[in-house]
Amino acid sequence: MLENILLVDDDPAQLRMMSSFLNANNLKPLQANNGREAVRMIASSKPDLIILDMVMPEMDGCETCRLIREMSNVPVIMLTGQRKSEADIVRGLDCGADEYIYKPVGNRELLARIKAALRRSEKVPAGDIPKKVFFSNDYLTVDVAERKVIVNGERLKLTPREFRLLALLVENADRILSHKQVLEHVWGYEYVNDVDYVRIYVSHLRQKIEPEPSTPRYILTEKGIGYYFCSAN
Numbered sequence: 001m002l003e004n005i006l007l008v009d010d011d012p013a014q015l016r017m018m019s020s021f022l023n024a025n026n027l028k029p030l031q032a033n034n035g036r037e038a039v040r041m042i043a044s045s046k047p048d049l050i051i052l053d054m055v056m057p058e059m060d061g062c063e064t065c066r067l068i069r070e071m072s073n074v075p076v077i078m079l080t081g082q083r084k085s086e087a088d089i090v091r092g093l094d095c096g097a098d099e100y101i102y103k104p105v106g107n108r109e110l111l112a113r114i115k116a117a118l119r120r121s122e123k124v125p126a127g128d129i130p131k132k133v134f135f136s137n138d139y140l141t142v143d144v145a146e147r148k149v150i151v152n153g154e155r156l157k158l159t160p161r162e163f164r165l166l167a168l169l170v171e172n173a174d175r176i177l178s179h180k181q182v183l184e185h186v187w188g189y190e191y192v193n194d195v196d197y198v199r200i201y202v203s204h205l206r207q208k209i210e211p212e213p214s215t216p217r218y219i220l221t222e223k224g225i226g227y228y229f230c231s232a233n
Helices: 012-024 035-045 061-071 086-095 107-120 160-171 179-187 195-209
Strands: 004-008 028-032 049-053 076-080 099-102 134-136 140-143 148-151 219-222 226-229
Touching: 004 012, 004 035, 012 028, 012 107, 028 035, 035 061, 049 061, 049 107, 061 076, 061 086, 076 086, 076 107, 086 099, 086 195, 099 107, 140 160, 148 195, 160 179, 160 195, 160 226, 179 195, 179 226, 195 219, 195 226
Parallel strands: 004 028, 004 049, 049 076, 076 099
Antiparallel strands: 134 140, 140 148, 219 226
């Protein structure tokens, strides 16, 4: 069965080019010319993945992604021609995007990232029991099986990627995970050289779960090696 990939871009030439590329790689392209059309298509077309242009008139990619996240956890790859900066990536994360890719991007790299995102989004087979991993104290609760995170008494909404990162750290509590290990488990082997991704996502996650993000208690850094979740809190 072909995976449905929803392309959202106000540039008809870009849509045609991307659709041709997806067709050639045994993927089924769907097209939306703007954010509002994309949001309407979520329920009817049920895409397996969305490739969303950041810069669009009326409703940009970030606003579109926020609306998508209210309806679905479908993987979203944000595509932008803007100059790469950490602030751009953080903004994309805040919108709920799983990935932030900068144009121009080679076809082989884009295909690898699409396939990695599709693999990560595969549903747990029927009958599989989620691993029971649980951490709780008077400030933070992480229940991996229930996909529930509570911070200071309030349910926290995380993007799928943020939750995978936190779950991996909690599952391996007090064990140092290298940047490579985190990248392979959370992003896929295609990302093993993107060390900055880990640093930025960890920083962003700390902003959400730590009482004082500048002096973290839970997600700690082992300088030059990686990160670990400290359960002694």
